[in-house]
Amino acid sequence: MRTKHLILILIGVIIATIVFIAFGPAGEPNDSFKNIVVHTHQQLKEFQENLRVGLERKKLEIDPKYLLLLGFTSSKDAQDQDQRQGEHSNAADKSSRHQRPDANSATRAEQEMGDQRGGHRSQEAITFGGQQRGQRKRITTPHNGTKSNFTVVTYVLEGQTASAILLAQNIASKLPSESLLIYDLGVSEEQLRALGAYCNSSRCSVITYDLSEFPSFVSDQRTHAFRPIVIKDALMRARSVLFMENHMRVRGSHHEFQELQKRAAVHGVLGWNTVTAVSSLTHPKMFEYFESDSENFIFLRMVDLDVVFFADTLFVTEKILLPWLKCCLTQECIDPIGAQSNGCKFNKKPSYRYSGCHGYDESAFNIVLGLTWHLDNSMYSLPSDSSWNIFYKETLEKATRILESRRRNSSEASDHPFTDD
Template identity: 40%
Template sequence: MRVLRALLGGCVGVVAMVVVLATLTSTPPTAPAIHSIVTHNLKEELEGKMACDRQLLERLGLMEEGEEPEGDGEEVDGQRQRKTEVGGPILYPHHTWDNLSTPVIASAVWSSEVGQMEGLVGMVQGVLPNLTLVIYTLDLTTSELQQVEETCNSTSTPCLTLPFDFSPFPAHVRDPRLKAFRPIIVQELLVRAGAVLWLDSGVRLAGSSNEGLVGAEGWGDLALRGGGVLTWPLSSSASLPSAALTHPNMFAFFKTKKQLYDFQLMGDAGTVLVYNTPGVHHHLMLPWVSCALTHNCISPIGAQDTGCRFDKKPLFRYSGCHHYDASAFNVALGVMFSYDTRPYLAPTSPFTRTTAPTTSNTNSGDAEEMEEETEGEDVADDERRLTGRGVSLDRVREGRGRVRTGIKREIENGDSSTHPKLSRDKQEVSQVNETKLDTRRQTDKLEWKRETRQH
């Protein structure tokens, strides 16, 4: 009897769902349609199908050989013309925009990262002053956009700002956690400039400007010798394999297996140099962008970036922490280079990172004094080293000024994590101020007691 009641209840539920769907739609759904509604997302993820719009890929200049770009507009017309000239997709050294360096330096900025961008602009001016810097703005307010444009226009480095248009892309591209916009921007600039050095807004050089300048001169040659890609290990302490930082369901979208990434050290997608070679176009950018445009690929069901367990043994066990577009980037690199990191991954990273600025009550005058004291001892040595390499003294000092401005803003906003001495000095200043305040309170209390006794 109970079994019969359960079956009857299930039938009633199915009939009720069909009636509701028939009411909400113009035509009654069939049984296969209902089944599709329930299982579509799960089936798509289990089968690992890239469900991105083919026209979006073509709009970004991603196409297999023999395909023609569709649509209208100046950008598409330029792609079609150059495709005819070179007999395929627009690949390095061809590009659609003139008056840009090769490579261009690219970054993107959200509202919370406006302060960090000033420091990045200063670093670029001091280390790679002859490269064009392209800053994509992501949903900034009018005042924030004006601030970024002023920073861009005030530098001697060629610099321009471009708004990123989210409207053609799926809604999840707007989610800052996923960073799905990053491979899209890189692909746009590969078509426009031929090569891109992507640096997140919080990226800084870990060593001196001189060391960075020497290293940067050889990055392009290393990338081209390695197949068109150069990236660096994650600058955080968690140097883990890609398998530990990638949700297991992502691998199916790339037609590969998780165990092949158990010993592939993850590269940093926030510091990467890419040339638009045929291999990069077909085996890196096409799958990376396709995954970024497919929600279940870049963010599989159950994926998260919190609650990480980096202490799991062995280290290649999934940590519970997914790196979204960076995970897709490394999975695509694994397939492209047959799971060998040597062609594209540098041994060490010259970069470090600042954190997003937060509100702080630190006195800006104290921050400026601490900054000047920290810099004063090494200014002369740095100037001698850089001018010895043929860099003009005015450019060196101008670049240093931009860096100091960025650091000052980070300190004012409470971010001195990448400047240990400044952080220590801030604590000492805070302790001194607190001591002075306590002394003043005790003095006021004694004076009040005297006045009370006199009365």
Template identity: 75%
Template sequence: MRTKHLILILIGVIIATIVFIAFGPAGELVVQTHQQFKEFQENLRVGLEPKKLDIDPKYLLLLGFTTPKDASTQQQQLEQQDTGAIGSSHQILRKTDFSAPATKAELELIELRGLRRPQDVVTFGGQAADRGQWGQRKRITTPYNGTKSNFTIVTYVMEGQAASAIILAQNIAAKLPTEYLLIYDLGVSEVQLRDLGAYCNNSRCSVITYDLSEFPSFVGDQRTHAYRPIVIKDGLMRARSVLFLENYMRVRGGSAQLQNLQNIVMNPEVRRAGVKNAGVLGWNTPTAVSSLTHPKMFDYFASKAEEFNFLRMVDLDAVFFSDSPLVSEKIMLPWLKCCLTLECIDPIGAQSNGCKFNKKPLYRYSGCHGYDASAFNIVLGLTSQMDNSEYSLPSDSPRNMFYKETLEQATRILESRRRNSSETSDHPFTDD
């Protein structure tokens, strides 16, 4: 009898425990744990899936990427927008497949395609502008579709960098007086823009105020430099070949040396007979691409860091680009897709300082990420089958006609020149 009672009590305790676990606080804990386990499984599954560089089509439209199929689709969208624009601007928002941030660009495209009368449009700084805005800033967001020049030097300026851009404009005018210079204003103040305009106000130098607000907000981050390929792509829509320079770069030598470098980019046989180059020419460093690229970025290019252990990193300080199908589709397009995808350009854990180059072997990840430069080098490596001789020369090559000048140096030189100082030590253009 005592054993029977003991068994009944034990069964009761077990039942009570089960009820408590199922419906009490412990039950909630079990449910939460199970849910977290399911979420972990889902995250693991997503993490194992191939990373893709899919961006909103409106960005491709803004950047001038079109195929016959894309052009047909865009034409239909523009026709729908034209009908809506005549009736009401609200109809444009309902009829377009693009989201609101691209509306400004869509309206500009409508104007460029003929809804505005030609006499209502004038040229200001090389761009279309309303007569009512003559002498004022006109922000550009739409792809350029005018006549291309043969060659243009392209740079950009951000707030606080006007002194460097001004000295660069003077440098180009002195060393390469027959070449065109386009300076992309990416957000300088009105005061700095006026200062820049005083030195860049002729047929060989133009300032283009480019509106980055049409793109994701992180594109304007000076840490990632995601705006650099956007500037280069716009430059390639204006010229058959461009030389992209950071505004702190300066030119030594002259037109003959520049022409030699242009020939290397445009004529593959100049570099190496029988080998097709990438249509790009930069300057490589001893540092491996794998050392300055966060491992997670490689996933977006279906590649591995080990493949880049012995590929030299190319700086973006000075790079030549040719406007060719290869450059447009195989280099610029994937590069821009990465720079417009936050997880690609700026992986979790990426940073630009704290580099540790003393790790052995030297191609190990240093802890520093190159952001847009890393993506650029991955694309170049994959395009050229890891042969950097197709798109770069050693940075210590005698053909390297560029050198750097800090913002502090540029500011000091500019102030000295404004005071009409003749100190040779402050002269910005040397051949050293």
């Protein structure tokens, strides 16, 4: 009993001490307690402000020079970008609030491009089809010539020439009335000559595109940040394009192909979706740059970039290509800290949780598509297992083997690339 009474007395003393500390003799809050409350409230406000500033810093803003290089000169994007940068600078420094933003940066960028064009004009183009081969011309300036109606577009990197050659033969066989545009993104002179021997007709051409004008990370094969650049440049040359990775092949009829072109023209973009959720293959930090959250994408199927139709419309340019390019030209967006492309763990439950693998440019593309069409993938894609998927993959190893067999005049039917199997 004595112990029980002692505990009760001790509790009473503690309660009385707390009340005495909290309130003075007149029942008013004690100064020290009041200071604690004020200080805590101040810290909370600072935390909220830092959080707000942190989110603001994750906006997609790029140098207007890149917008000009990508052919956005006909829109107000460069000026809007410059104005936003000026406003941000003024907000950071109140003493210069009344100074005018630098409204001439886009003009300066245009002048820089003019200087670059002058340098590139002095170089001779590589030509195929029996014409004289001169110095290698590297294209960096927007195309402003006549547009074709449609073209198939791909790119080739060092070591991928065999795949590009077989794609050129595949297009010539299955889609003989369509043109193919191959972007050389850094192959050797020897491989370029080999490619030129096969891509030597009016319906097949090679463009050596210089990525050095863009940030160095754009050339990283891991992130594929160069893919939207290739697509945007191609859309300045044709009214609509079919972008294909060089390891893809066509096996359907030309009639089926035309039907897909019609479908793609409806909304401007048409790809093929997989069963994997966008949230599973996208690093959570990328969503922050689009002011969204991974939870919004847990039921949205991922569209891969192996085969995608694009139309050159104002809607596609401003709603799809522009935000996609802005992310791909912002290193923290395209390649968040901790992102990797291997070590995927698809056995996690539920399956839409982040797998540990990031899709880089593909992830950014899918976020843009999802936000543009309010997470309705039927507006821009078809299921990969549908009968409308007339494309299939051919590995680089197989393409190399086929090419070597042909060079040895081998006629093994099992190695023929144009089967419907």
